[in-house]
Amino acid sequence: MSLIADIIAQDPVAMKQLRAARTLGLPDWCIAAGFVRNRVWDHFHGIVPPRAPADIDVIYYDAGDLSKETEQAHEAALDCLLPSLPWQVRNQARMHIWKNLPQHRDTADSMIYWLESVTGIGVRLEADDSLTVIAPLGTDDLLNLRCRPTPFGRTKRHEYDERIASKRWRELWPKVVFLD
Template sequence: MNKEAQLGDWITQDPMRMQALRVAAQERLPNWCIAAGFVRNLAWDRAHGYPHSTPLNDIDLIYFDADAISENRDRDLEKKLRRLSDVPWSVKNQARMHVRNLDQPYTSTADAMSYWVEVQTAVGASLDDNGEVVIIAPFGVEPLFDFTITLNTKRPKPLDFKRRIAEKRWLERWPQLKVVNP
């Protein structure tokens, strides 16, 4: 089985993740996925042989809609999603995030993800019209299986990178990980 299929299977077998994907899919947001720790943590847990998933601080639902970039829309979506499910939603339209990040405008959700600080964080999952898991990964999924945390050369901010590793305690939780490009 290839790594993308393996990742899809792990997500499919995780009831909490599938429920979150189903709830998010109901919103019919353009170019959406749930990304970051939602996928990264699951992959690192399985690669480390952990039988249970690491609890998530939030569920990062991202999408790309250049015609509706209001931050208020995202707050309203978060409120709605929190009423539908008992998880801490964080919703961000990637069509406006380039302003905060001082980048050129992004062209899609995957393009926006390609600027995230760590390569391994830039992986998301969504559901297709048949309810099947679809993986969105601008750098591919292989880095999730390499036991690495890699600084994204498109976002060369080593201080942010090191701070995130320390604050999130990734090396404590997943001790087999190695830091690349500090």
């Protein structure tokens, strides 16, 4: 098991959230972004238990249903299972629209258009309870406490810089090195 999967597997809160998301039966799904990044960085900073992320990003890919209402129905189902959590369910088959990009091919393809290298990483709980890590841009930056803009993020550098500052990552995780 990869180190990321091991960190997540040892977190009973994360596993409970992954089990809830798995019940939706979504195609090509994972929980990504802060769900993974924050837990890994908290682990390396000795923060136990890990801090709760601001939201729980459940992403999936279904080109046959691009409706916002379906995403909302999935969020409502998750809220019934684990109430009062900040669930955000997003179909990556429609995320290209507001970014003015070509349609993504799958969930992993959509993640290369996120701003930071350490955010485009997700985990999926498989039917056999194993964890699959989805990391189209790799995991080296996350595991080595580095953060940099993705190639797409370099084209949106102002947004990248604003995001890092507004989320206070430098303060929350002082061991992380921010690269250009």
